[in-house]
Amino acid sequence: MQAAGGFERYLRAERARSGHTVRAYLSDVDSLLGFAASEGVAELPQLELGTLRRWLGAQSESGLARTTLARRAATARSFTKWALREELIAKDPALRLQAPKRAKTLPGVLQEQQVTRMVGDLGEAAVQGGPMAVRNRAMVELLYATGVRVGELVGLDIDDVDPDRRTLRVLGKGNKERTVPFGVPAAVALDDWLRKGRPEVVTSGSGPALFLGVRGNRVDPRQVRSVVGALLKALGDTSATGPHALRHSAATHLLDGGADLRAVQEILGHSSLATTQIYTHVSVDRLRRSYQQAHPRA
Structure with a gap:
């Protein structure tokens, strides 16, 4: 699945994302596509909601923070939405993908x-x-x-x-x-x-x-x-x-x-x-x- 390059250009040119954000998104996409490949998904149109959910589940079991999981879910939704626009897929499998609720932690504040x-x-x-x-x-x-x-x-x-x-x-x-x-x-x-x-x-x-x-x-x-x-x-x-x-x-x-x-x-x-x-x-x-x-x- 050779879609990461086009997604990177989209993030940089159209979304004007920072270099740090682009690297984080691409890392998430690499993780997703690697997981999909391990499940036998060889082509992007074969990507399904179940694969996305199992990928997030595996991330959760590995101990990732909920904020990281939420970002990865957002990355997946952005990626599949872009792929649909580029006609790389016929339907968006992430439309019903739910991110884990973020913990309501208050930021550290100095007196x-x-x-x-x-x-x-x-x-x-x-x-x-x-x-x-x-x-x-x-x-x-x-x-x-x-x-x-x-x-x-x-x-x-x-x-x-x-x-x-x-x-x-x-x-x-x-x-x-x-x-x-x-x-x-x-x-x-x-x-x-x-x-x-x-x-x-x-x-x-x-x-x-x-x-x-x-x-x-x-x-x-x-x-x-x-x-x-x-x-x-x-x-x-x-x-x-x-x-x-x-x-x-x-x-x-x-x-x-x-x-x-x-x-x-x-x-x-x-x-x-x-x-x-x-x-x-x-x-x-x-x-x-x-x-x-x-x-x-x-």
Whole structure:
């Protein structure tokens, strides 16, 4: 079944999926087609709903998380829908394919005082350290101030920053552009990086990249994850992990402060309001815990 190449072109050209998403989808398709072949399905038109269900069942028995299973089911539906459009199959076998329900887990969120401690430590390190310490402070301040994703942060160019209006021009998922505001602390940290830190590491090959690594290249997402992961671990009193915790925290603190849900949706770049609504659950959950800890008749 030689359909993966056409599906890849469809994902990249028509759906404008990121390289990471394309690789994940293609891996899922390879897994599906490999499983189908093991059941004697030699041609794509022979693919049936039962095969798809048994494939997901085998994935579940192997211990995959429900979120991964849900993604694989979504991949199967996208793949067969594309194959039907391309007339590679006569009917879509995944129309009745059900994904396992996702566990309703709330994202890890920092308390406001934990963020204050973290950025305070970063500020001290920036004063005493070199350009990378200045950069780290600016990156973390911006991640928390704007709620941008790591991929969006590392993709920023200098011209994407409007220091007068204190806004960022962000290119998000599906190449959708949005404008995101940031506050004074992030503006100060960013100004320090642009005036003091970046000039020390910039090279002829740096181009317009806003954040640079020690060798002058555009900073890598893994470097950002490493920096934030170390900071969260150093806090010692949080279950939050990785840069996405700053995005979760930004959204939750905005809603705790009275921000409109649709405004938060726009800031985060969510295509669906339902995705943003998880943060209302986070806020309610925190409110409930505070009530239970503080009220004498809770």
